[in-house]
Amino acid sequence: MEKLIEVKNLKQYFPVSSNKMFEKKYVKAVDDVSFYINKGETFGLVGESGCGKTTTGRTILRLNKPTSGQIIYDGVDITKVNMKPYRKKMQIVFQDPYASLDPRMTVGDIVGEAIDIHKLAKNKKERKEMIVSLLEKVGLNSEHANRYPHEFSGGQRQRIGIARALAVNPEFIVCDEPISALDVSIQAQVVNMFEDLQKELGLTYLFIAHDLSIVKHISDRIGVMYLGKIVELGTSNEIAFDSLHPYTKSLISAIPIPDPEISRSRKRIVLEGDVPSPVNPPSGCRFRTRCPHATELCAEKEPEFVEATPGHFVACHYYKELKK
Amino acid sequence: MSETLLDIKNLRLSFFTPAGEVKALNDISIKMNKGDVLGIVGESGSGKSVTSYAVMGLTAYPGRIVGGTIDFNGHKVHEMTEKEFRKMRGKEVSIIFQDPMTSLNPVYTIGNQICESILLHDESGLPKKELKKKAKARAIELLTLVGINEPEKRLKQYPHELSGGMRQRVMIAIALACEPKLLIADEPTTALDVTIQAQILELMLELKDKIGMSIIMITHDLGVVSNMCEKIAVMYAGKIVEFGSTDEIFYNPKHEYTKGLLKSIPKLTDEEKEKLVPIEGTPVDMLNPPKGCPFAPRCKSCMKICIEKMPPYTDFSDTHYSACWLTQKEEFLKEEGNN
Numbered sequence: 211m212e213k214l215i216e217v218k219n220l221k222q223y224f225p226v227s228s229n230k231m232f233e234k235k236y237v238k239a240v241d242d243v244s245f246y247i248n249k250g251e252t253f254g255l256v257g258e259s260g261c262g263k264t265t266t267g268r269t270i271l272r273l274n275k276p277t278s279g280q281i282i283y284d285g286v287d288i289t290k291v292n293m294k295p296y297r298k299k300m301q302i303v304f305q306d307p308y309a310s311l312d313p314r315m316t317v318g319d320i321v322g323e324a325i326d327i328h329k330l331a332k333n334k335k336e337r338k339e340m341i342v343s344l345l346e347k348v349g350l351n352s353e354h355a356n357r358y359p360h361e362f363s364g365g366q367r368q369r370i371g372i373a374r375a376l377a378v379n380p381e382f383i384v385c386d387e388p389i390s391a392l393d394v395s396i397q398a399q400v401v402n403m404f405e406d407l408q409k410e411l412g413l414t415y416l417f418i419a420h421d422l423s424i425v426k427h428i429s430d431r432i433g434v435m436y437l438g439k440i441v442e443l444g445t446s447n448e449i450a451f452d453s454l455h456p457y458t459k460s461l462i463s464a465i466p467i468p469d470p471e472i473s474r475s476r477k478r479i480v481l482e483g484d485v486p487s488p489v490n491p492p493s494g495c496r497f498r499t500r501c502p503h504a505t506e507l508c509a510e511k512e513p514e515f516v517e518a519t520p521g522h523f524v525a526c527h528y529y530k531e532l533k534k
Numbered sequence: 535m536s537e538t539l540l541d542i543k544n545l546r547l548s549f550f551t552p553a554g555e556v557k558a559l560n561d562i563s564i565k566m567n568k569g570d571v572l573g574i575v576g577e578s579g580s581g582k583s584v585t586s587y588a589v590m591g592l593t594a595y596p597g598r599i600v601g602g603t604i605d606f607n608g609h610k611v612h613e614m615t616e617k618e619f620r621k622m623r624g625k626e627v628s629i630i631f632q633d634p635m636t637s638l639n640p641v642y643t644i645g646n647q648i649c650e651s652i653l654l655h656d657e658s659g660l661p662k663k664e665l666k667k668k669a670k671a672r673a674i675e676l677l678t679l680v681g682i683n684e685p686e687k688r689l690k691q692y693p694h695e696l697s698g699g700m701r702q703r704v705m706i707a708i709a710l711a712c713e714p715k716l717l718i719a720d721e722p723t724t725a726l727d728v729t730i731q732a733q734i735l736e737l738m739l740e741l742k743d744k745i746g747m748s749i750i751m752i753t754h755d756l757g758v759v760s761n762m763c764e765k766i767a768v769m770y771a772g773k774i775v776e777f778g779s780t781d782e783i784f785y786n787p788k789h790e791y792t793k794g795l796l797k798s799i800p801k802l803t804d805e806e807k808e809k810l811v812p813i814e815g816t817p818v819d820m821l822n823p824p825k826g827c828p829f830a831p832r833c834k835s836c837m838k839i840c841i842e843k844m845p846p847y848t849d850f851s852d853t854h855y856s857a858c859w860l861t862q863k864e865e866f867l868k869e870e871g872n873n
Contacts, residue, residue, distance in 0.1 A: 399813075
């Protein structure tokens with residue numbers, strides 16, 4: 211397997227105002243994250259809001275300037291290069307299809323904008339043909355090109371957003387919660403479309419969502435994030451059925467399962483409290499304040515990200531003991 | 535035991551918009567007993583929120599009840615005036631909204647907002663000072679009940695100082711202030727993270743047993759209803775297309791929409807990767823609803839009659855019924871066979 215994207219020790223801090231003069235405070239949105247994505251694979255990132263999953267996705271596309279670390283795309287370090295040639299290869303689909311489309315542009319222009327910028331069409335006729343074929347790819351048709359975003363339903367708008375991402379024939383797409391704003395009956399349509407497009411065009415996805423059941427369905431491998439760090443990484447079945455980190459376990463047990471018999475018999479691990487502030491993350495293991503198994507060691511020493519079984523990584527001092 | 539608390543009969547509610555009449559609710563009937571937890575599921579625009587708002591008299595302009603009756607706890611809700619509603623709201627029925635970030639008033643303290651409904655509904659006739667003291671004590675008691683630590687400190691805080699989960703707890707505290715008989719929860723956990731969602735759902739069930747209230751849980755998450763509810767109403771385009779106990783809906787769904795909905799969600803417990811079966815098409819345009827069954831344009835087994843006539847309800851058990859021509863046909867054939 212060839213790695214398409216590799217992220218090494220990526221850090222993304224955002225400065226925040228502090229009460230004291232001359233003291234600089236940072237929100238450590240992404241703090242030392244490393245992972246890679248193979249060609250043609252879907253890598254899922256899950257976690258609660260504020261854990262840094264969206265920031266990770268945006269930083270990989272260099273929409274933020276990374277504080278430190280490396281982003282390697284297809285063997286080339288793109289951490290500091292001019293991104294223009296890479297914008298053609300890497301695209302993003304945003305969460306909110308109501309906010310991410312310009313209300314004053316027609317759908318044809320929204321999709322065609324990237325074609326214009328990268329000068330992909332020789333003439334007007336070719337441009338139009340490209341737009342129509344893109345719209346057809348995502349299940350819309352040519353007559354939709356002259357309409358405005360407000361004339362479409364949420365699911366259709368997300369299709370427009372996907373067509374826009376596909377306009378430059380990318381290899382890699384960051385899907386930032388692309389279905390969480392959609393109705394349940396529409397979600398499956400869009401998920402299936404992502405899968406079909408991947409097969410057809412050989413795309414690689416970074417799929418970001420907070421809904422673990424969707425991420426598990428679509429991803430080959432999953433990274434679980436908590437407060438700016440990946441706490442566990444493995445194949446989707448490893449994460450769903452043999453999770454090692456106590457946070458992953460509680461996350462899975464908290465997901466309501468649409469099956470009354472299972473949900474009645476299941477024991478839930480309800481976590482106490484809220485996610486701590488990323489400005490002052492807890493010392494040692496960041497999950498210790500909510501972890502039911504935390505000890506003094508967890509407060510003193512940050513657990514290393516170790517490979518428990520081949521390909522299955524976890525950052526917890528006690529994962530071996532907890533497994534029993 | 536099975537005392538009727540809420541009885542909605544043939545409710546019709548329309549919004550008279552400039553573009554035309556939108557029939558948001560089309561012949562809705564729901565019966566709820568004391569202590570029941572009823573789940574209403576459906577996509578956005580299916581009328582699930584409108585139904586419960588009607589119970590509280592919160593139908594927004596230009597909406598109007600155009601037919602049917604709502605009996606709640608001895609009140610004829612469809613005939614009540616605004617003054618009477620004010621007496622009932624908060625005391626007998628209260629609501630938790632979806633977004634705790636926007637449903638609390640940012641310029642008042644938490645304490646102020648909790649005490650408001652206690653003071654409004656107080657009938658003890660105590661002097662103002664004592665009443666305020668009493669309300670404050672009650673507010674502290676409520677915050678402890680919903681699991682907020684340091685309640686006295688929190689009373690003086692403003693909503694922006696609390697996290698999303700905490701704010702939703704405060705909302706629940708406000709809703710419970712007068713121990714209502716019915717709590718309407720309108721997507722109470724949609725804006726929250728799953729771990730916080732689990733906390734809130736657990737809390738609601740706990741409080742339900744403590745206070746002995748009934749809950750209407752409005753959600754689009756089938757996982758949440760399977761955890762919480764005993765009965766489920768599935769709504770589509772202003773109609774209840776299927777009604778039944780949780781087991782009946784999940785293990786023996788009769789309406790094509792319910793079946794489709796259940797197939798379209800991925801389950802965390804599935805080991806094999808199966809392709810999802812989506813419901814094709816888009817939700818109904820409520821301005822121009824189809825003449826027959828509203829689901830017909832998206833239905834895989836749509837027949838001729840579906841497009842022309844609205845199907846009547848077929849009963850499968852005391853609690854389970856659905857509106858679909860397919861089941862009508864099956865029942866008919868069964869009867870034919872018996873004869």
